[in-house]
Amino acid sequence: MSLSKEEFCDRVYEFARQVPEGRVTTYGAIARAVGEPKSSRRVGYAMRVSDQADSPIPAHRVVSSSGTISCKATRVRQFLENEGVDIVDDKIRGFKKLFWDEFEK
Template identity: 45%
Template structure:
């Protein structure tokens, strides 16, 4: 992995660690906050590599609230179970009331990228 990618991943992890319990954000929202507007996929790669880093990757979903990263979690429904344990309702791999539980880092965090 290139040093720049490692640094970007570390920034992604820092943002993800700030997602409050019971809230979710999207890959794109994190990318946008970091000033990398077209890098949602790279945020996804970072989430895939976040195991054993104390990062709540289950709180990062796609822009429509779909659990697109669920196959990277151990077990069949671990991502859904983790979200539901935080009070988030998931039906057919999609977060219900997505707008209510969505956390926008660009609005919630200072611009201290």
């Protein structure tokens, strides 16, 4: 591994902040964006600790690769619906359309 925890979290947060309203991205996409496609789990950890970050992180716009929400305990669904994202059974409808990756920025 080449990135330290600090570097990793910093890049993850930076990427997450770039996600526009009404759009979503995946942990895997972020993991690849930071150069650690195998460390998708660390992305999830970074999102979990995003509450401690200095700047607010729209972690609710980050979901699993299939568009399913894992962290429903934090009212992520409510946030996404408020931004105009259709959620059905904790899954994003038209997720593929709303998907936002590093090449679309």
